[in-house]
Amino acid sequence: MTHRDDSVEIIQQEMTAFARRARATAARMHPELSLVSYTLLAHLDDQRGCRATDLAAHYFLDKSTVSRQIAALEKLGFVERRVDPDDHRVQVLHPTEEGAQVLANVTASRRQAFHERLADWSEEDLDRFASYLARYNAAQERLD
Amino acid sequence: MTHRDDSVEIIQQEMTAFARRARATAARMHPELSLVSYTLLAHLDDQRGCRATDLAAHYFLDKSTVSRQIAALEKLGFVERRVDPDDHRVQVLHPTEEGAQVLANVTASRRQAFHERLADWSEEDLDRFASYLARYNAAQERLD
DNA sequence: GTGAACTAGTTGTATAGTACAACATGGATG
DNA sequence: CATCCATGTTGTACTATACAACTAGTTCAC
Incomplete structure (x- = not known):
């Protein structure tokens, strides 16, 4: 060994x-927002809207899973659908005002929790840890 | 920022x-062995047997969840129960021969996958990444 | 030593997240 | 047009999970 x-x-x-x-x-x-819902909503916010298919591809989820997650988020009033005028199959998904607000709250509180957990880390250690994680995940994504 | x-x-x-x-x-x-089953079985192997309650405490799982996971592992023939002679409420859980064998296989294959993913990392980077992860998780456990 | 309180584990029930298969519908291309 | 492809939904099934109610065994106070 x-x-x-x-x-x-x-x-x-x-x-x-x-x-x-x-x-x-x-x-x-x-x-109020599961880990999955959170990441999907965050991606919508980040991308300024995208399709269900894009979410499925990005997160390695089945399209049926995404469809149900989005339906749940829509029911909560956090997501709205806009049918693409050029292709009527496509629904471009966007966070609603309320969705963006909830997302912002959860993001802030998650951020604070991480800051607390990492409060006694030196800046150098944080920097290196962040790089290692990014490197690890990037490598894994290529294998997936 | x-x-x-x-x-x-x-x-x-x-x-x-x-x-x-x-x-x-x-x-x-x-x-053949979900992430949860794997970790439970690995813990049994590591501890040379323990109680369901110990597993629940260690992994922050409800005792009912552990009970069902163990029942599944038993049905697969990977775990056996030995009633504690000193306390008839207690069942000490052990991997069976077959369970230990499957565990060894999965462990070996997981280990290989991790080695492949991390193949081009320097020893120094691996060492630091391992420390950071351990430090991060230890801090989180104290908060949980 | 008996009853109350505690501990270990199981079972009933409910929920979330997930996949796969079957389907409907709209678009693209020979 | 006819066929094939892309987008998304719905039916079904399964896993992991929690909480509550329960059974059965143990401990402890009196």
């Missing part, structure tokens, strides 16, 4: 532990 | 992205 193996083992364990807990933590913090 | 804020933002985004994808990736890689 090399040092390298040890590190990989720890990374594996910690990533797994984190993944297991993330959903439950998110749900406890924000009952 | 300070550099510090930027790093926290990236950490948040990347951790969220990772969490969203982890379950599906695990399920695709190992249809």
